[in-house]
Amino acid sequence: MPISPSSMINQYKFEDEPELRDLFITVDDPESHITAIETFITYRVVTKTSRGEFDSSEYEVRRRYQDFLWLKNKLEEAHPTLIIPPLPEKFIMRGMVERFSDEFIETRRKALHKFLNRIADHPTLTFNEDFKIFLTAQAWELSSHKKQGPGLLSRMGQTVRAVASSVRGAVKNRPGMFTEMNDYMETFSQKINLLDKIAHRIYKEERDYFNEMKEYGPIHTLWSASEEDIADSLKGIASCIDRCCKATEKRMAGLSENLLPILHEYVLYSEILMGVLKRRDQIQAELDSKVDALANKKTEKDLFSEEIGKLEDKVERANNALKADWDRWKQNMQCDMRSTFTNVAENNLRFYEENDVAELVQILK
């Protein structure tokens, strides 16, 4: 069922002035495409907007996972110290989930939908040119656009440099704030990974419990067939157990629709944030190495100082961007956690309707 952009307002509690949103995106309608070489899935991306920069107010395009991956890489290139939202993984290791199983596709679809919306809500990323093209270009237009821009080799070069600098350990002039962030992220990452594992374990235990309970209830009904006096009490208990099963099912749905995806997202986020911090360090390292080089060369000071000035600006911009984005991320994280846990708790509270309970009491007594 396609989700209308307007219904999304209720789903996503982005506290960045939701009333002022002017870009609404949905991802739905997965379709399978079979060619001679490969089979892949495309998703429909519908955009509704009132922004002037867009030629039209409505767009509908089809995109495949590769396209999303491309977008993410472009955003990372353009904004190395901004926190780019997580993309669902290419492969799922946990459990033997079929690459094209309905469950997998649906999980991925939801994650892709979230990905685009998080970008749309980001104060900077939302105006990114590649983002606009992603949302509006027809398939062939996108392909040709992708081919432009820095080639494969230069992209590889960047990656190599990033790896090289990260190997060198903590940057010496790193401002305290970022060291704090680094320490925080290390612990956060560890904890969120643990929570993710625990939540999956609980889901599994609940499912096993549910399976046993499904067998438990009917035995009481079977027994009631050989009894007279206690038949009603037995049936009553069978009925209770059955409702209990339904409640367990509801809890499991709550877990798999809310808690597990959120925890997974934040596992990915923790990796992203560690990456962002490293890239910031890398930019700083560039500056530091130039400054060191200058200290050794008394001549050519002027030349260097201009370059250093530029690098200092770069570092400052990067730091500010990261700091702002970090604060925003923390706010969102707390908001997400609160709403997820509340949601799951609410699922657990309402087991029975009042009149069902009265009926059961009658039966048992």
Add this chain to the structure above:
Amino acid sequence: MESAEPEPSGSRPEEEEEEEEEEDEEDEEEEEDEEEEDGALPPSEQPPAAMEDCLAKKMEITVSEAEKRTGRNAMNIQETYTAYLIETRAVESQSEGQCAPMDSLWRRYSEFELLRNYLSVTYPHIVVPPLPEKRADFVWHKLSADNMDPDFVERRRIGLENFLLRVASHPVLCQDKIFYSFLTQEGGWKEMVNETGFQLKADSRLKALNATFRVKNPDKRFTELKHYSDELQSVISHLLRVRARVADRLYGVYKVHGNYGRVFSEWSAIEKEMGDGLQSAGHHMDVYAASIDDILEEEEHYADQLKEYLFYAEALRAVCRKHELMQYDLEMAAQDLTSKKQQCEELATGTVRTFSLKGMTSKLFGQETPEQREAKIKVLEEQIQEGEEQLKSKNLEGRDFVKSAWADIERFKEQKNHDLKEALISYAVMQISMCKKIPSRVLVSPACSPLMALRILDSQGAAGKSHGLPVQHQDPPGAT
């Protein structure tokens, strides 16, 4: 001669009810009466006592302790076993604020078994209360199947006490001397039991099995009862097996929630705004995870109640088997009598109605002399006379058995319905009061054990207990 048919074992409505005699009150001056009772009715024919006179009303009985012992067994091999302390005290001695000390003695499980075997053989028409299981069965992974395990020993202690109370409340069984001595006489009890020679009266299993297959006209009610007890046994076994698995899973769910506790706590250390929320979330998770132990202990109690009736099914079957055996005996005796009468007739009239080896040999080797025939007829007539008397008394025995067995079965049915209904309802109520321990806002899935959902009854004031842990309205993490 009239042919004596085995009387059908259905009871005759026109038979009069025996008058129930009020049995003399039994008190601790029992020994004086013993001489008088020699030559009195055998134990199985004592009329039942009225409710107020049951031993249970006059004597306090408990199995208060269990102790590990080592000793040498019958084969002189050192072994470890558990002994149970039985304490008794006459109820009257507690009036006016006085409290007489309790008498006590130690017994081990095998002695309980001996007592029960004695009762089963001596009162075959009674549904004899079962003992708690010999070995732990239907266990789920947390409990061990080891007989020395303290939890198992504790549950067995309770089961043994329950057994004694059931026997003491039974209108017939409570009057048994051997039972009374079991409770009060430490030394020489085993010898006393063996002297009754009850083992000789026990029917061999083979004989019983044979009877089950070959009996032609058992009372239909007993046949139905046997089917019922088979069904009961099968369904309760199945229930207990699945219940054990459910308990296992439930334990798993709760315990994994406990893992949340530590992680939330550690996470809270790095958060400023969310810190408090996470801390208390972690605390709740720990409390939640710990609450499973109490829940499962109560569930175990429910399982024990069901187990008792699982074993009762076997006792029911034993009574049915006894009936079948008696009926079969009767049918065999009648058949034997009929054939003897036929033989007699043949000899008297000289006609051979049925083929027999005798008939053939007489044809081949010549007839017997008249004197020989007379002698044979005389012997047969004596045997027939005896046979008819025996058949009569067997018939009477059979009818009496059916009558008294059915009376006890009716009593048992009422007891069963009452007990099981109570067990089912208290299972439900127990779950409700357990729910009160769980804070109303647990942050992530509290697993619902079978009837926990009835917690809403709670808000209607059903089981108003409060358990120390305050039901806070805790803001979930994220509240600033």
